[in-house]
Structure formats: C-alpha cells, structure tokens
Amino acid sequence: MPPSRKLIALSLIGGLMLNLLPWQGFLLLLRPDFVALLLLYWCVNQPARLGIGTAWVMGVIMDVADGTLLGEHALAYVLVTYLALALRRRILMFTLWQQALHIVLLLLLLQGTLLLLHLAAGASFIGWSYFLAALTGTLLWAPLSFLLQLAQRKKTSPESKVSP
Amino acid sequence: MESPPFFKRGPSPLARLTFFVCLSLAMLVADAHYGYLNVIRQSLSLAIYPLQRVANSPRDLFEQVGGFFVTQTLLQSENLRLKEQRLLDAAQLQRFRALQSENDHLRQLLNAQRRFGEHAVMAEILHSGRNPFVRGIVVDKGSLQNIKAGSPVIDDVGLIGQVTRVYPLSSEVTLVTDKAQNVPVEIVRNGLRAIVAGSGQDGTLDLPFMPVNADVQNGDVLVTSGIDGTYPAGLPVGVVTRIERNAAYPFAKITCIPSAGVGRHRQVLILSGDFQKRPPAEPRASPPPRRAKRTGKGN
DSSP, X not given: OXXXXXXXXXXXXXXXXXXXXXXOHHHHHHOOOHHHHHHHHHHHHOTTTOOHHHHHHHHHHHHHHHTOOTTHHHHHHHXXXXXXXXXXXXXXXXXXXXXXHXXXXXXHHHHHHHHHHHHHXXXXXXXXXXXXXXXXXXXXXXXXXXXXXXXXXXXXXXXXXXXX | OOOOOSSOOOSOHHHHHHHHHHHHHHXXXXXXXXXXXXXXXXXXXXXXXXXXXXXXXXXXXXXXXXXHTOOHHHHHHHXXXXXXXXXXXXXXXXXXXXXXXXXHHXXXXXXXXXXXXXXXXXXXXXXXXXXXXXXXXXXXXXXXXTOOTTOEEEOSSSEEEEEEEEOSSOEEEEETTSTTOEEEEEETTTOOXXXXXXXXXXXXXXXXXXXXXXXXXXXXXXXEOOXXXXXXXXXXXXXXXXXXXXXXXXEEEEEEEESOOXXXXXXXXXXXXXXXXXXXXXXXXXXXXXXXXXXXXXX
C-alpha cells in the first residue's frame, strides 16, 4: 500500500518547520537538514511519488527561508535526490544502519555543494564543523525511517481490518 | 539500443537533472549579479511567514510562561531601577536639548545645513540568521512598516548592524561582526578616522589598514563618523582591546570588541532618515575613507 500524497506533503512541511525552528550558534551548525533527509527518504522508498522537481521546489523554499542566494539549496537538493534515485535499488538492499552509510555520503555531498557555492559567491570558509550537520542527519536516518514506516502502517491498518 | 519504455514516465532522470541544474545555476547568477528574483523571494517569504511564526511559537510560549512566574520583588526592583535610570536620562536629555539648540544656533550662524532628524522604529528579533556564512539576525519589521535596506540598526548601547534585505513582514540585519560588513568610524579621543571591519567571529571587530605608528590606544572608543551617509555620526561601535605592532608588517593588527550585542535584548531600533545631508562646508567630511587614514597618520 503506497503512502498517500498527503502523508508525504505533511512530512515535508513538518521537516520545513523543524528547519525553521530558532536554531542558534553551535546548534545551528548541528542542525540536520530535515527537508533533505525527508526528500532522500521518499526518493529511496517512493520514487514514483516525488522526484527531482519536488526537491527543486523545496530547495527554493529553503533558500528563501535561510536567506541564501536563490538556487543554492535547490541545486544541492536536485543533485542529491538524483543520486538517491540512481542508487535506491542498492540502498534498499541494506539494513537501516547500513543505509545510513550511503546517506552520510549524500549529505556530505549536499553540504559540500552548498559550501562550494558559498565560496564561489565570496564567503570565507567557516571551519570543518560545517559538515557536522551531515553527521547528525545520518544519525537521524534510522529513527526517521522507522517513524515514517510506522506512520504508513498506521494509515493502512484500519483499512486492512475492514476489508476481510 | 534502449527499448521503448513499457510505462510512460516522462523525461528520464538525467534529463530532469540537467534541466533543474541549469535552472538553479541560472537563478543563482540572476540573484547574485542582477537581483532579478526579488519578487519571487518576497512572495515566497510571505508564504513561509506563518510557518516561521509557528516554528517560533514554542520559544515564545516558553518566554510567556517564564514571564508569568516572575516574582513581584523582581518586578519592583526592576521598576525602581528603571525609574532611577529615567531620572538620570531626563537630566541628560535636558542638557542634550540645550546643547542641540545651541548647536542649531551655531550652525545657523555658520550658514550650514541643519542635520536631518532621524526616525526610529522598534523591532523585535525573530531569530538569528540561519545562513552560517553570514552573521545576521531577522527582525519582525519589514517593507510594510517602511523599513528600507541599508538602514542602521542599534540597541541602547550602540550600533548592531545594518538592514541588508527587506521582506514584506520581516527583514534581515547583517551584524557589524560579519566579515563583509565595514563601518566608517572615528576615535573619540583624537578624531582619527578609520574603517571597522567584522572579523567573522562573535564578539570581535578588526581595525585593518591602520599604520603601525597610528595613534590608537587600548580602550579607545570608536563611534560612527557619519561620512558615508549611511550611519548617523556618533553611534558607539566598539572599544579597542588589543594592538599588535609588528615592524615586519606595514599595518598594525588592532582588535576591538563591539559595544552593542544582540544577545542581551530581544528589541532593537531601526533608524531611518536622511543621514547624507551633511554640512558641505566641513573639509573633513569630504575625503574618502582611504585618504582619511593618511591624514590620520600625521596626527
């Protein structure tokens, strides 16, 4: 039973809200990119429901929310979701924690793309702690997958009770 | 040779990737170099605004609950302190008024233009900026409240920064500590002019390109000089804390700490007004900052 579009949209809005929380200082550096994580999750698990276009739209929204140049997050999200779509059959063969090893590479690529774009725009390097967000995001992969699977199961369980 | 797809799926992922990457790059260039996309940014920011408010609500709620349990003695003591402060301020204000009228009179005698009054809008800090490459804050007043990009932002002690991007209901303020932020200042003690640059770290400012023999001392107070027309003159910016004079380098390495801080209060003042109308007669108002440093060496 594929999850409804509503669940996907709700989860993306929820991820956006989590990104918009008033993170400050060091916590801001630790903030995992929830939107990117959710996009990766849905691209790996439900590639028919959303794809590169959705990632691009979410990226533009994140650009406005973070006050970065328009197109920065969009470009990074598009690259990462493309890779997730290309690698999804391989990723799905592993357990959740082994999947996280793939996700960390994708998230590092995301941060690296953003960093390169900032450097090209004239910012200066702010230290390697910038990549910490990729690590926290990776740690969240397994709990997040678990929660979203639970949400999908809850959605379907009442119907399965009714049907027999 | 690839066989035709069994299901219709639209363009291939690679085609989509290429399309969206090109689109993003075009947007980046258009935004960075030409600023064409301001309309999109403004309207999207308006769409996100409710989400932003909801995301801030836990913190606001926490503060409200915290405020409910403030003890009466604390309020009383604060009230007393504020009353005292008000009396002191009132005395200062009276002196200021007398000085201002005297100043106006003298300026009239000199046939100089009067400085234009400034208009201040109080704004509340919504959250600190989420772009880790820029030191900034976001405040809750925007173009609907007549905030304009470029306006200086102060707190009760001194200059905080400058409005750099205005949305309909909020605006982004770049702090003086940001690396790209430069403020023309002068030293109160001797009138030496310089430019303060952000160091990109919290709580420090740099005073670059000052000659080794420049008359700068520890504890010197820096205020805005007002010669750029962006900042009004006389706002405290920082205090010199460390000077390294090394003969091997042409310039001294001077570190300052900013007077104002965003960590202290939730409220800031956004100044607007025409600070450009300066008396034309003053010769010290005209030279660009680069030359100002050279004249400073002679002091």
